[in-house]
Amino acid sequence: MDQRTLLITLTGPDRPGVTSRLFSVLSSFPVTVSDIEQVVIRGRLTLGVLVAYAGGPSTGTGTTLGAMWTAVESVAEDLGMEVELSTGSQAKEKRRRGRLSVSVLGATLQPAAIAGIAGRIAAAGANIDRIERLAQWPVTCIELSVSGADPDALRVELAAEAAALQVDVAVQRTGLSRRAKRLVVMDVDSTLIQGEVIELLAAHAGCLEEVARVTGEAMRGEIDFAESLRRRVALLEGLPAEVLADVRREVVLTPGARTLVRTLKRLDYRFAIVSGGFTQITDALVDDLGIDYSAANVLEIADGRLTGKVVGEIVDRAGKARALERFAKEAGLPISQTVAIGDGANDLDMIAAAGLGIAFNAKPVVREAADTAVNTPYLDSILYLLGISRDEVEAADAEDGVLTR
DSSP, rough: OOOOEEEHHHHEETTTTTTHHHHHHTEEEEETEEOOOOOOEEEEEEEEEEEEEEOOTTHHHHHHHHHHHHHHHHHHHHTOOOOEEEEEGGGOOOSSSEEEEEEESSOOOHHHHHHHHHHHHHHTTTTTEEEEEEEEEEEEEEEEEEEEHHHHHHHHHHHHHHHHHHHEEEEEOOOOHHOOOOOOEEETBBTTBSSSSHHHHHHHOOOOHHHHHHHHHHHTHHHHHHHHHHHHHTTTTTTTTTTTHHHHHOOBTTTTHHHHHHHHHHHHHEEEEEEEHHHHHHHHHHHHHHHHHHEEEEEEEETTEEEEEESSSSSHHHHHHHHHHHHHHHTOGGGGGGEEEOOOOOEEEEEEHSSSEEESSSSSHHHHHSSSEOSSOOGHHHHHHHOHHHHHHHHHHHHHTOOOO
């Protein structure tokens, strides 16, 4: 006996009871529910229901289908809604393999951006199965559920389109691998906080211009980070240690940093920072934000002044990757369940090692190497890449009496 389907699509003004009325009518017929989708935009409802029923010439299906069709149309007319019905074969409606999530972010999303992204997806032979808005402010983010595409090939195609359209696009596999992320490891300077701590120190020491020049070379990968750190710290020799307290007060968090950490901690994520900066500054961030793990360099202090040296092993590019592995082990998690976020060449190894590597307002070499890039000024935009919507964040903050952002 063939299995047939009927797709019922109701559209019209949203109101309480629409879903109840429709399914009350359907309960009078010998059908089973195969799929349901519902969305409300600006008070207008679209409800799609796929029901299955036994087909064949000997089942009296025509009479049953006709009666069901009439009953559904009657409900739609009574509710002041439009209805569309179409029949099909259950066998033809299997979903494609290769389920992906495509997140599109922008300060504003122009129609051309959506057209360009959708066009690339279609050209790759893939299908957009669903579109959902995750955020409307301070950036707009939509998430597309896509099937039938190779993730690596689609990522390359969409990255090129995103650059041309000046939006951010992330392509991830859906399913357990995305939901299983449980440890976020983040760079500090120019990521968790605005600017570079060593430049704040250099401003007090009167050598800002030279330090900033060396910092830029290191972040672009033009010189070895460890050597650049030694050169910059040497310029701080003799700086009074009490200046560190002044710099701690001068540190400014990146917009959205508190929201990002607070939200992930609510969801039982572990949060870590790893920095080429200094523990004398990062320890205060750990206490302030409730961060679980941290690693940074230690400035040597003698007789109340900086000596121009660092103590112990330098946290450089390789050191950051080792810290990621150490934090994951301490948390009892595989590397595949980690997220690494950074902006400079010093972050490349940990971004490559993590389950998801994110370049945040990063240098070109980092954007090219990362799984995805976020170029908005808001750090909590990363929540959307993890499937967390703005509405969910605000609802949780309101429940806890927290002012969002």
